[in-house]
Amino acid sequence: MAASLLKVxxxxxxxxxxxxxxxxxxxxxxxxxxxxxxxxxxxLGRLNHVxxxxxxxxxxxxxxxxxxxxxxSAAVPLPEHGVYTVFVELGNTKLELLHxxxxxxxxxxxLQKNKSGGMHHICIEVDDINAAIVDLKAKKIRTLSxxxxxxxxxxxxxxxxxxxxxxxxxxxxxx
Numbered sequence: 001m002a003a004s005l006l007k008v009x010x011x012x013x014x015x016x017x018x019x020x021x022x023x024x025x026x027x028x029x030x031x032x033x034x035x036x037x038x039x040x041x042x043x044l045g046r047l048n049h050v051x052x053x054x055x056x057x058x059x060x061x062x063x064x065x066x067x068x069x070x071x072x073s074a075a076v077p078l079p080e081h082g083v084y085t086v087f088v089e090l091g092n093t094k095l096e097l098l099h100x101x102x103x104x105x106x107x108x109x110x111l112q113k114n115k116s117g118g119m120h121h122i123c124i125e126v127d128d129i130n131a132a133i134v135d136l137k138a139k140k141i142r143t144l145s146x147x148x149x150x151x152x153x154x155x156x157x158x159x160x161x162x163x164x165x166x167x168x169x170x171x172x173x174x175x
Contacts, residue, residue, distance in 0.1 A: 042132040045125035045175045048153075049087070049094040053110045053120040057084055057099035060117075064088045064095070075099075078152055083107050085152045096123070096152065121159070121169035129156050129174040136160065148174075 054060035057075060064070040065088075073087040082105030088095040098120055100108035110120060126132045129148055137143065142161035151157035151173055160170040 040131075040135060042126055042128040042135060045127060047093050048123040048125050048173050049096045050122050051096040051098050051120040051171070052117060053098045053107050053114065054117045055099075055111050055115065057086060057097060060097050060099075061086050064097075076152070077101050080149065081106075081151075087152075121171050123157070123171040123173050125175040126172045127175050129158060129172055132172055133158055141165070 052060070061072055061075070065072045071089040073085075073089075075084045075086050077084050079101060082100065082102050084099040084101050086097040086099075088097065098107045100111065102108075107120070111117060133143060133148065141164045144159040144161060148156035148158045151171070153173065155174045157171055157173045160172065162169045
């Protein structure tokens with residue numbers, strides 16, 4: 001029975017391939033927690049947050065809290081990263097609002113080039129940040145520091161150079 005069903009399915013697929021039918025993109029309906037390169041010792045996890053650099057932290061916080069109705073955290077200074085952060089909870093992920101802290105803040109430089117602010121980076125969780133760093137460096141992906149630093153969630157993080165990641169600043173965070 002199974003063999004005959006496969007034969008019918010294969011015949012149907014062969015028939016369809018002879019006609020100019022537009023290809024439909026299908027997406028997985030499952031939600032794998034982690035995915036990785038076969039043979040890799042580390043796995044990529046979920047999107048943790050999208051970071052947005054903002055010139056006015058109070059105004060941006062009010063937009064998400066008062067206008068859009070989101071739950072937002074208090075502003076937290078992270079002097080080791082040169083930023084103030086506010087997290088906006090979205091249910092399936094978060095937004096991280098970034099504002100400069102100090103004159104050497106990387107966000108200050110970003111805002112000089114982008115006066116209105118804008119998307120700064122994405123953060124993706126990994127199950128083994130140290131293995132990920134070793135593997136990515138072996139694949140010629142540059143990191144912005146030699147060692148992971150403790151990020152806004154109290155976990156080790158590493159930033160990947162945007163020139164090696166299709167123009168996107170990628171932050172990896174230990175899950």
